[in-house]
Amino acid sequence: MSTLTSSLQRWPTRRPVLFLVLAAAVWWGLYQTLLPGSEALVAALPVDRASRLGGALQFFLYDTPKVLMLLTGVVFVMGMINSYFTPERTRALLAGRSEGVANVMAAALGIVTPFCSCSAVPLFIGFVQAGVPLGVTFSFLISAPMVNEVALTLLFGMFGWKVALLYLGLGLGVAIAAGWVIGRLKMEAWLEDWVRDMPRTSARFEDAGTTLADRIQGGFAAVREIVGKVWPYILGGIALGALIHGYVPEDFMASFMGKDAWWSVPLAVLMGVPMYTNAAGVIPIVQALLAKGAALGTVLAFMMSVIALSLPEMIILRKVLKLRLIATFVGVVASGILLVGFVFNAVL
Amino acid sequence: MDIKVLGTGCANCKATIALIGQVAQAKGVAVQLGKVQELRDIMGYGVMSTPGVVVNGKVVHAGGVPSREKIEQWFTAGG
Numbered sequence: 254m255s256t257l258t259s260s261l262q263r264w265p266t267r268r269p270v271l272f273l274v275l276a277a278a279v280w281w282g283l284y285q286t287l288l289p290g291s292e293a294l295v296a297a298l299p300v301d302r303a304s305r306l307g308g309a310l311q312f313f314l315y316d317t318p319k320v321l322m323l324l325t326g327v328v329f330v331m332g333m334i335n336s337y338f339t340p341e342r343t344r345a346l347l348a349g350r351s352e353g354v355a356n357v358m359a360a361a362l363g364i365v366t367p368f369c370s371c372s373a374v375p376l377f378i379g380f381v382q383a384g385v386p387l388g389v390t391f392s393f394l395i396s397a398p399m400v401n402e403v404a405l406t407l408l409f410g411m412f413g414w415k416v417a418l419l420y421l422g423l424g425l426g427v428a429i430a431a432g433w434v435i436g437r438l439k440m441e442a443w444l445e446d447w448v449r450d451m452p453r454t455s456a457r458f459e460d461a462g463t464t465l466a467d468r469i470q471g472g473f474a475a476v477r478e479i480v481g482k483v484w485p486y487i488l489g490g491i492a493l494g495a496l497i498h499g500y501v502p503e504d505f506m507a508s509f510m511g512k513d514a515w516w517s518v519p520l521a522v523l524m525g526v527p528m529y530t531n532a533a534g535v536i537p538i539v540q541a542l543l544a545k546g547a548a549l550g551t552v553l554a555f556m557m558s559v560i561a562l563s564l565p566e567m568i569i570l571r572k573v574l575k576l577r578l579i580a581t582f583v584g585v586v587a588s589g590i591l592l593v594g595f596v597f598n599a600v601l
Numbered sequence: 602m603d604i605k606v607l608g609t610g611c612a613n614c615k616a617t618i619a620l621i622g623q624v625a626q627a628k629g630v631a632v633q634l635g636k637v638q639e640l641r642d643i644m645g646y647g648v649m650s651t652p653g654v655v656v657n658g659k660v661v662h663a664g665g666v667p668s669r670e671k672i673e674q675w676f677t678a679g680g
Binding site for chain 2: 339341344348367369371373374375378451454470478572
């Protein structure tokens, strides 16, 4: 590797603040050119802008870079924030707190603490060992995969800030309420025995002394890992959206997913359980449903169910939770999601 | 040098093992590379996010695949 390329790679580390300011400016500038850029591109092609193909093309050319840029920006910032909120710090913040407040904190922390679904179990045990109440741990466990920055960014980029905000608020609501309810049910006895027998640990931890430059590296790593994994789904989702936008007749879906079909919400939640994709994978489906008449409540319920109630995660959790506790967990969360779906459809 | 990778077998854990193996080979250092997959044992190290890495009995990393640089540091620091 030549010295020029390697010093080029090093400069964000040596001048972190400068890098952040420049990156933000460049990102913003680029973002502003997207809409006019997509129109100009379509104008240059031998396609009638007013035609279905023209409409679909413009939608695709505008939305794809827009969503990818939003995602890159948000994932980078979250990658930096995540470096503050390690599981160890989160645990220290939650240990020994009384429920209620702790449930709210846990759900909120679930958004900013990095969480890989394979870590669900070690994390769960770690929390329990340090004296975080069971219900609070559940609030965290529900919010972390469900209310994640990828889902929120995609919803924002593709459906607007209202939908994103709604998902955020309702997701937190379900996490807090479900965790609190489980806490009230006093189900500590339903942890697998070996978990309860694990030694108590202290929640105190040492700050690893991460610098801003380290956090920037963390941001890069997050972008490489997340956007790198997720971009095909996004492309697919937007392409699908573009097709629907241009070609599928209105209200095609309304008949079985619309507001009037009361059973659409339970059906949506049920359909979500055996499915598990990451937040990005579900967006194409959400796109298709929403654009053509499906009620917003039903669609949100479906999305939450797919992400929060995943069969693979239940199977993993079976190692630490007895069946009755898992069933309770699924039951309470499903009820919460159902409620969200119904209330939403009724209110809007 | 004794290195253990803690994880229940997801893609990140496998990637970590592969990466450590590559770096070890590149540096020409002999390593005892082992996997710890039993939850009980993983918890014994006090690790909350997998994959975790233990070098010569000490936890040096937890959560996500470690960067190549980080792995190289473990080799230069001790072993």
